[in-house]
Amino acid sequence: MPKQLIKATAKRLAEGVDRAFASTALAPSGRTKRNSSAEGLGHDARIAGLAMLEGFYDLAEHTDREGPFFTRPQAITPDLQRQRRFGRDGEVIDLQWRSAFEPFWAPEALAAALGDDADLAAAIERFGLDRSAALHDKYLSVGPNMVGHARWFHHRDQVRPCVVLLHGYLGGNYLLEERLWPVRRLFDGGLDVVLSILPFHGPRRDPRRGLRPPAFPSSDPRFTIEGMRHMVHDQRALFDYLREGRVASLGVMGMSLGGYSAALLATLEPLDFAVLYIPLAAIDRFAHEHGRMVGEADEQQAQAEALRRAHAVISPLSRPPLLPPERAIVIAGESDLVTGVEHSRMLADHFGSELTTFDGGHILQVGRDRAFEPVYEMLARAGLHAPS
Numbered sequence: 001m002p003k004q005l006i007k008a009t010a011k012r013l014a015e016g017v018d019r020a021f022a023s024t025a026l027a028p029s030g031r032t033k034r035n036s037s038a039e040g041l042g043h044d045a046r047i048a049g050l051a052m053l054e055g056f057y058d059l060a061e062h063t064d065r066e067g068p069f070f071t072r073p074q075a076i077t078p079d080l081q082r083q084r085r086f087g088r089d090g091e092v093i094d095l096q097w098r099s100a101f102e103p104f105w106a107p108e109a110l111a112a113a114l115g116d117d118a119d120l121a122a123a124i125e126r127f128g129l130d131r132s133a134a135l136h137d138k139y140l141s142v143g144p145n146m147v148g149h150a151r152w153f154h155h156r157d158q159v160r161p162c163v164v165l166l167h168g169y170l171g172g173n174y175l176l177e178e179r180l181w182p183v184r185r186l187f188d189g190g191l192d193v194v195l196s197i198l199p200f201h202g203p204r205r206d207p208r209r210g211l212r213p214p215a216f217p218s219s220d221p222r223f224t225i226e227g228m229r230h231m232v233h234d235q236r237a238l239f240d241y242l243r244e245g246r247v248a249s250l251g252v253m254g255m256s257l258g259g260y261s262a263a264l265l266a267t268l269e270p271l272d273f274a275v276l277y278i279p280l281a282a283i284d285r286f287a288h289e290h291g292r293m294v295g296e297a298d299e300q301q302a303q304a305e306a307l308r309r310a311h312a313v314i315s316p317l318s319r320p321p322l323l324p325p326e327r328a329i330v331i332a333g334e335s336d337l338v339t340g341v342e343h344s345r346m347l348a349d350h351f352g353s354e355l356t357t358f359d360g361g362h363i364l365q366v367g368r369d370r371a372f373e374p375v376y377e378m379l380a381r382a383g384l385h386a387p388s
Helices: 002-026 030-035 043-057 107-114 117-126 135-140 174-180 183-188 221-243 257-265 283-289 297-314 340-351 373-381
Strands: 079-086 090-098 147-155 161-166 192-196 249-255 274-277 328-333 354-358
Touching: 043 221, 043 297, 079 147, 090 221, 135 221, 147 183, 147 221, 161 221, 161 257, 174 192, 183 192, 192 221, 221 249, 221 257, 221 297, 249 257, 257 274, 257 340, 274 340, 283 297, 283 340, 328 340, 328 373, 340 354, 354 373
Parallel strands: 161 192, 161 249, 249 274, 274 328, 328 354
Antiparallel strands: 079 090, 090 147, 147 192
């Protein structure tokens, strides 16, 4: 009885924390609603605007794994800074490199896709887009975001298998991520571990935003799409650098927004394994669940479907995974009220992979250590991690 009581209490606490997080960090503030063009649009304008974005982004040639949409970046030569020793044979190295990413939403591409300049200007004005500056210019104006960052927990003795860890929304602080992830156990089991920073997070954050959340993901679907393209661009640059004889194999693990990112990468890049932890699976579903749609119930559903089509090009559900089902694991929190079990189930079904759960929620992750046991077992079967 005491064990059941403790479990029930932990579940209520985890759900309460998730509710508080969703109502503060995920709900648009009054200032956001006033200043955001996207948030201020009514139902008809949203549907029309999303249809325009779908027509621009969701093209057959953009589904290619390496084409005009997801281009292969040039090789990088990161600046390396050794931070400290790690264990008996390890060291911690910080990597920084200039990101050569360019947004796809650019004047020339828009003119070609949407008509002459007059039509384009009318469309942009009609939907309230780019009131302060063109998206292309706004995106590239954040200098810190155009520098890639990663922290490498590196074995000095020999080339090892490697896992790249992708943090969640609001994350990207190295010291915190080292504690949120089982970095030490992965390292001690024989893996090199790399903490990689998503666009607009951590040291890539726009300092002009003050205490406001990161600019990505955004209520403006274009910014979210371009941010995901940027994520793929920079992770590919990092992957290619590591694969130049610096690691023996490469896999990814992602948490929440990082889980979405890891899932997308696993449909674009040949990886040795993927672990999707409390992942986001569908941005449209998430937006609908957290009250970002307007109007009556049928209008909200129509907006969610239009958003799904607009985001299809960057959805991990749009392409088949490039790794076998036994090399992927999805982990869900049974008390998670942020992404929830259903997002994990969608990705597990898409990857044909194992779905494992733990008692905790999205923020208060009670039982997380037990949930990772199947991960270590999967890695051990693949010869990538030594059992503890």
